Amino acid sequence: MLKLLLNCLPLTVILACAEDPQPPAETVAPAAAGNAAVIRNAVAESAPDSSTAATMDFAETEYVFGEVKEGTIVRHTFAFTNTGKLPLLITDARSTCGCTVPSYPKEPVAPGATGTVEVVFNTTHKYGRQRKPVTLTANTNPSITTIYVDGTVINE
Template sequence: MLRISVILLLLAGLWACSDAPADEGSVEEKPAGTTASLIRNPVADQDAAPADTSLVAKLTFEEPEYHFGEVKEGTTVRRSFRFTNTGRAPLLITDARSTCGCTVPSYPRQPIAPGEGGVVEVVFNTAHKYGRQRKPVTLTANTYPSLTTIYVDGTIINE
Protein backbone atom coordinates (compact mmCIF):
# COMPACT_ATOMS: atom_id res chain seq x y z
CA MET A 1 0.00 0.00 0.00
CA LEU A 2 2.84 2.40 0.83
CA ARG A 3 4.49 1.69 -2.51
CA ILE A 4 1.30 2.60 -4.41
CA SER A 5 0.93 5.84 -2.42
CA VAL A 6 4.51 6.88 -3.23
CA ILE A 7 4.02 6.12 -6.94
CA LEU A 8 0.76 8.11 -7.04
CA LEU A 9 2.43 11.02 -5.26
CA LEU A 10 5.32 11.05 -7.76
CA LEU A 11 2.93 10.88 -10.72
CA ALA A 12 0.87 13.74 -9.30
CA GLY A 13 4.03 15.84 -8.88
CA LEU A 14 5.16 15.16 -12.44
CA TRP A 15 1.71 15.91 -13.83
CA ALA A 16 1.58 19.24 -11.95
CA CYS A 17 4.83 20.42 -13.56
CA SER A 18 4.24 21.73 -17.06
CA ASP A 19 6.29 23.46 -19.73
CA ALA A 20 3.28 25.54 -20.76
CA PRO A 21 3.57 29.27 -19.98
CA ALA A 22 1.36 30.75 -17.32
CA ASP A 23 -1.84 32.41 -18.46
CA GLU A 24 -0.84 36.04 -18.95
CA GLY A 25 -4.40 37.20 -18.51
CA SER A 26 -4.45 35.99 -14.93
CA VAL A 27 -2.08 38.70 -13.68
CA GLU A 28 -3.88 41.83 -12.58
CA GLU A 29 -1.92 45.08 -12.54
CA LYS A 30 -2.81 47.49 -9.79
CA PRO A 31 -2.38 51.25 -10.08
CA ALA A 32 0.73 52.64 -8.42
CA GLY A 33 0.26 54.59 -5.23
CA THR A 34 1.79 57.96 -4.37
CA THR A 35 4.96 56.50 -2.87
CA ALA A 36 5.47 54.09 -5.76
CA SER A 37 5.22 56.91 -8.28
CA LEU A 38 7.88 58.86 -6.37
CA ILE A 39 10.23 55.91 -6.18
CA ARG A 40 9.76 54.77 -9.76
CA ASN A 41 12.55 56.33 -11.77
CA PRO A 42 11.20 57.28 -15.22
CA VAL A 43 14.64 56.96 -16.80
CA ALA A 44 15.39 53.42 -15.62
CA ASP A 45 14.12 51.56 -18.73
CA GLN A 46 17.22 50.78 -20.79
CA ASP A 47 15.21 49.67 -23.85
CA ALA A 48 13.13 52.80 -24.13
CA ALA A 49 13.92 55.86 -26.22
CA PRO A 50 16.11 58.49 -24.53
CA ALA A 51 14.23 59.63 -21.46
CA ASP A 52 13.23 63.14 -20.57
CA THR A 53 15.16 63.79 -17.35
CA SER A 54 13.70 67.27 -16.92
CA LEU A 55 10.70 65.86 -15.04
CA VAL A 56 12.60 64.04 -12.27
CA ALA A 57 13.75 65.27 -8.86
CA LYS A 58 17.24 66.80 -8.70
CA LEU A 59 19.39 66.88 -5.57
CA THR A 60 21.57 70.02 -5.53
CA PHE A 61 23.91 70.61 -2.57
CA GLU A 62 25.18 74.06 -1.59
CA GLU A 63 28.55 72.41 -0.85
CA PRO A 64 28.97 68.68 -1.65
CA GLU A 65 32.33 68.55 0.23
CA TYR A 66 33.30 69.70 3.72
CA HIS A 67 37.02 70.24 4.39
CA PHE A 68 37.46 70.32 8.16
CA GLY A 69 41.23 70.92 8.10
CA GLU A 70 43.31 69.35 10.90
CA VAL A 71 41.78 67.95 14.08
CA LYS A 72 43.11 65.87 16.97
CA GLU A 73 42.35 62.16 16.98
CA GLY A 74 39.14 61.50 18.95
CA THR A 75 37.40 64.68 17.82
CA THR A 76 33.84 64.34 16.52
CA VAL A 77 33.34 66.26 13.28
CA ARG A 78 29.76 67.32 12.49
CA ARG A 79 28.50 68.86 9.29
CA SER A 80 25.08 69.87 7.97
CA PHE A 81 24.92 69.54 4.18
CA ARG A 82 22.12 71.78 2.91
CA PHE A 83 20.42 70.84 -0.34
CA THR A 84 17.57 71.94 -2.60
CA ASN A 85 15.32 69.89 -4.86
CA THR A 86 15.96 71.73 -8.12
CA GLY A 87 13.90 69.22 -10.12
CA ARG A 88 10.25 69.18 -11.10
CA ALA A 89 9.11 66.18 -9.02
CA PRO A 90 9.06 65.55 -5.26
CA LEU A 91 12.44 64.30 -3.99
CA LEU A 92 12.50 61.13 -1.92
CA ILE A 93 15.82 60.09 -0.34
CA THR A 94 15.60 56.38 0.43
CA ASP A 95 19.06 55.66 1.84
CA ALA A 96 22.33 57.25 3.01
CA ARG A 97 25.44 55.13 3.55
CA SER A 98 29.10 55.58 4.34
CA THR A 99 32.02 53.22 3.94
CA CYS A 100 32.46 52.59 7.68
CA GLY A 101 30.72 52.91 11.01
CA CYS A 102 32.79 55.96 11.96
CA THR A 103 30.72 58.14 9.61
CA VAL A 104 26.99 58.27 10.36
CA PRO A 105 24.55 60.17 8.11
CA SER A 106 20.95 61.15 8.81
CA TYR A 107 18.55 62.47 6.19
CA PRO A 108 14.93 63.65 5.84
CA ARG A 109 12.48 60.76 5.39
CA GLN A 110 9.58 62.78 3.99
CA PRO A 111 9.33 63.88 0.31
CA ILE A 112 10.86 67.28 -0.48
CA ALA A 113 8.75 69.35 -2.88
CA PRO A 114 10.34 71.01 -5.93
CA GLY A 115 12.06 74.24 -4.87
CA GLU A 116 12.16 73.17 -1.21
CA GLY A 117 15.26 72.13 0.70
CA GLY A 118 16.54 69.97 3.49
CA VAL A 119 19.63 68.93 5.40
CA VAL A 120 21.74 65.78 5.49
CA GLU A 121 23.60 65.58 8.81
CA VAL A 122 26.95 63.75 8.88
CA VAL A 123 28.83 62.84 12.07
CA PHE A 124 32.42 61.58 11.69
CA ASN A 125 34.11 60.05 14.76
CA THR A 126 37.89 60.37 14.36
CA ALA A 127 38.74 57.90 17.15
CA HIS A 128 41.49 55.47 16.05
CA LYS A 129 42.02 57.36 12.77
CA TYR A 130 45.11 59.19 11.63
CA GLY A 131 46.38 61.02 8.59
CA ARG A 132 44.24 62.25 5.73
CA GLN A 133 40.67 60.99 5.76
CA ARG A 134 38.12 61.42 2.98
CA LYS A 135 34.81 59.87 4.00
CA PRO A 136 32.05 59.56 1.37
CA VAL A 137 28.34 59.46 2.12
CA THR A 138 26.29 58.08 -0.78
CA LEU A 139 22.62 59.03 -1.00
CA THR A 140 20.08 57.00 -2.95
CA ALA A 141 17.08 58.96 -4.22
CA ASN A 142 14.54 59.14 -7.04
CA THR A 143 16.92 61.31 -9.06
CA TYR A 144 18.88 60.75 -12.25
CA PRO A 145 21.39 59.38 -11.61
CA SER A 146 19.98 57.70 -8.51
CA LEU A 147 23.21 58.01 -6.45
CA THR A 148 24.72 61.27 -5.17
CA THR A 149 27.89 61.39 -3.05
CA ILE A 150 28.95 64.03 -0.54
CA TYR A 151 32.30 64.04 1.34
CA VAL A 152 33.85 64.92 4.70
CA ASP A 153 37.59 65.49 4.23
CA GLY A 154 40.46 66.43 6.49
CA THR A 155 43.53 65.34 8.42
CA ILE A 156 43.60 63.62 11.81
CA ILE A 157 46.61 64.39 14.00
CA ASN A 158 47.79 61.90 16.64
CA GLU A 159 49.75 63.59 19.41
Protein backbone atom coordinates in the same frame (compact mmCIF):
# COMPACT_ATOMS: atom_id res chain seq x y z
CA MET B 1 21.57 7.06 -19.40
CA LEU B 2 24.57 9.36 -18.94
CA LYS B 3 24.42 10.34 -22.61
CA LEU B 4 20.73 11.31 -22.22
CA LEU B 5 21.53 13.46 -19.18
CA LEU B 6 24.38 15.22 -21.00
CA ASN B 7 22.12 15.93 -23.98
CA CYS B 8 19.42 17.43 -21.73
CA LEU B 9 21.82 19.59 -19.71
CA PRO B 10 22.13 22.48 -22.26
CA LEU B 11 18.34 22.71 -22.56
CA THR B 12 17.97 22.79 -18.77
CA VAL B 13 20.54 25.59 -18.48
CA ILE B 14 18.82 27.66 -21.17
CA LEU B 15 15.40 27.27 -19.57
CA ALA B 16 16.75 28.05 -16.10
CA CYS B 17 18.16 31.37 -17.31
CA ALA B 18 14.91 32.66 -18.78
CA GLU B 19 13.62 35.83 -17.11
CA ASP B 20 10.30 35.90 -15.29
CA PRO B 21 7.92 38.43 -16.81
CA GLN B 22 7.66 41.58 -14.69
CA PRO B 23 4.27 43.13 -13.96
CA PRO B 24 3.80 46.54 -15.60
CA ALA B 25 4.53 49.58 -13.41
CA GLU B 26 0.93 50.75 -13.84
CA THR B 27 -0.33 47.94 -11.56
CA VAL B 28 0.27 50.20 -8.53
CA ALA B 29 -1.93 53.26 -8.39
CA PRO B 30 0.20 56.34 -7.59
CA ALA B 31 -2.20 57.53 -4.89
CA ALA B 32 -2.09 54.18 -3.10
CA ALA B 33 1.61 53.54 -3.62
CA GLY B 34 2.91 56.51 -1.61
CA ASN B 35 6.67 56.91 -1.78
CA ALA B 36 7.05 53.79 -3.94
CA ALA B 37 5.27 55.56 -6.82
CA VAL B 38 7.57 58.55 -6.50
CA ILE B 39 10.61 56.29 -6.85
CA ARG B 40 9.20 54.07 -9.60
CA ASN B 41 7.77 56.87 -11.74
CA ALA B 42 10.57 59.44 -11.39
CA VAL B 43 12.42 58.52 -14.57
CA ALA B 44 10.34 55.75 -16.09
CA GLU B 45 11.42 53.81 -19.16
CA SER B 46 8.41 55.17 -21.03
CA ALA B 47 9.53 58.75 -20.29
CA PRO B 48 13.35 58.85 -20.38
CA ASP B 49 13.34 62.67 -20.27
CA SER B 50 15.38 63.31 -17.12
CA SER B 51 14.35 66.98 -17.11
CA THR B 52 11.18 65.93 -15.27
CA ALA B 53 13.05 64.01 -12.55
CA ALA B 54 13.74 65.22 -9.04
CA THR B 55 17.09 67.01 -8.80
CA MET B 56 19.25 67.28 -5.69
CA ASP B 57 21.24 70.53 -5.91
CA PHE B 58 23.74 70.82 -3.02
CA ALA B 59 25.18 74.14 -1.87
CA GLU B 60 28.42 72.15 -1.33
CA THR B 61 29.29 68.50 -1.89
CA GLU B 62 32.46 68.48 0.20
CA TYR B 63 33.20 69.72 3.71
CA VAL B 64 36.89 70.20 4.54
CA PHE B 65 37.28 70.14 8.31
CA GLY B 66 41.03 70.83 8.36
CA GLU B 67 43.10 69.28 11.18
CA VAL B 68 41.46 67.82 14.28
CA LYS B 69 42.76 65.77 17.20
CA GLU B 70 42.01 62.04 17.21
CA GLY B 71 38.77 61.42 19.09
CA THR B 72 37.03 64.58 17.84
CA ILE B 73 33.47 64.24 16.56
CA VAL B 74 33.13 66.15 13.28
CA ARG B 75 29.58 67.22 12.35
CA HIS B 76 28.45 68.92 9.20
CA THR B 77 25.06 69.63 7.64
CA PHE B 78 24.86 69.61 3.86
CA ALA B 79 21.95 71.68 2.53
CA PHE B 80 20.26 70.86 -0.77
CA THR B 81 17.35 72.11 -2.86
CA ASN B 82 15.08 69.99 -5.01
CA THR B 83 15.37 71.90 -8.29
CA GLY B 84 13.48 69.23 -10.22
CA LYS B 85 9.82 68.91 -11.13
CA LEU B 86 8.95 65.89 -8.95
CA PRO B 87 9.12 65.30 -5.18
CA LEU B 88 12.63 64.18 -4.18
CA LEU B 89 12.90 61.03 -2.07
CA ILE B 90 16.21 59.87 -0.63
CA THR B 91 15.92 56.12 -0.11
CA ASP B 92 19.37 55.37 1.32
CA ALA B 93 22.53 57.04 2.65
CA ARG B 94 25.67 55.02 3.30
CA SER B 95 29.29 55.53 4.13
CA THR B 96 32.28 53.24 3.83
CA CYS B 97 32.54 52.55 7.59
CA GLY B 98 30.66 52.85 10.85
CA CYS B 99 32.69 55.90 11.88
CA THR B 100 30.71 58.09 9.46
CA VAL B 101 26.96 58.22 10.03
CA PRO B 102 24.58 60.17 7.77
CA SER B 103 21.01 61.20 8.56
CA TYR B 104 18.60 62.40 5.88
CA PRO B 105 14.94 63.35 5.44
CA LYS B 106 12.67 60.31 5.22
CA GLU B 107 9.75 62.20 3.66
CA PRO B 108 9.72 63.51 0.07
CA VAL B 109 11.11 67.01 -0.48
CA ALA B 110 8.77 69.01 -2.71
CA PRO B 111 10.01 70.74 -5.87
CA GLY B 112 11.62 74.04 -4.85
CA ALA B 113 11.90 73.00 -1.20
CA THR B 114 15.12 72.48 0.74
CA GLY B 115 16.41 69.66 2.91
CA THR B 116 19.55 68.67 4.76
CA VAL B 117 21.81 65.67 5.16
CA GLU B 118 23.78 65.64 8.41
CA VAL B 119 27.05 63.71 8.52
CA VAL B 120 28.76 62.78 11.80
CA PHE B 121 32.36 61.50 11.59
CA ASN B 122 33.91 59.97 14.72
CA THR B 123 37.71 60.29 14.45
CA THR B 124 38.46 57.80 17.26
CA HIS B 125 41.26 55.44 16.11
CA LYS B 126 41.60 57.34 12.81
CA TYR B 127 44.90 58.96 11.90
CA GLY B 128 46.19 60.93 8.94
CA ARG B 129 44.23 62.15 5.95
CA GLN B 130 40.60 61.08 5.99
CA ARG B 131 38.20 61.49 3.08
CA LYS B 132 34.88 59.90 3.96
CA PRO B 133 32.23 59.57 1.24
CA VAL B 134 28.50 59.42 1.89
CA THR B 135 26.57 57.89 -0.99
CA LEU B 136 22.95 59.01 -1.34
CA THR B 137 20.43 57.04 -3.37
CA ALA B 138 17.39 58.98 -4.56
CA ASN B 139 14.82 59.23 -7.34
CA THR B 140 17.15 61.49 -9.32
CA ASN B 141 18.98 61.01 -12.60
CA PRO B 142 21.61 59.76 -11.94
CA SER B 143 20.24 57.99 -8.87
CA ILE B 144 23.52 58.17 -6.89
CA THR B 145 25.02 61.37 -5.43
CA THR B 146 28.15 61.39 -3.28
CA ILE B 147 29.11 64.00 -0.69
CA TYR B 148 32.34 64.03 1.34
CA VAL B 149 33.88 65.05 4.64
CA ASP B 150 37.63 65.54 4.30
CA GLY B 151 40.46 66.47 6.61
CA THR B 152 43.40 65.29 8.68
CA VAL B 153 43.27 63.58 12.06
CA ILE B 154 46.37 64.18 14.17
CA ASN B 155 47.62 62.09 17.07
CA GLU B 156 49.15 64.19 19.85
